[in-house]
């Protein structure tokens with residue numbers, strides 16, 4: 370999907386993502402946008418990070434205030450749900466409660482496997498939310514020469 374199209378897609382769902390960020394505050398919110406050429410849908414996801422943290426604090430040292438975890442089943446279900454209507458997961462969204470809208474080292478790690486993007490065509494949208502109020506947001510896409518996710522131009 371072209372950058373212009375991605376930007377329009379995000380713009381279209383920005384308010385829904387901001388509302389989700391407020392609803393989940395002070396925890397991180399997360400979700401997907403699935404889209405075809407003509408249709409798109411925002412799918413909010415439960416942030417399971419607190420459950421993962423409680424279950425295995427060594428592997429998951431952070432709680433939901435500074436991390437998010439989407440169940441792999443939810444990811445697969447969203448892919449399948451989209452396939453029926455020709456939509457693909459195009460954007461993964463999460464919020465940063467009381468932090469700026471940057472793509473953190475943790476975010477880079479979560480989106481990569483052995484230095485390669487797990488899903489090179491999926492962009493990441495981060496919304497900063499301060500004291501429950503949505504602030505700035507940024508979109509990050511894979512840069513194949515730098516081998517990291519960078520802010521989309």
Ligand SMILES: [Zn+2]
Pocket residue numbers: 463464465471472473476495
């Ligand atoms: Zn993050």
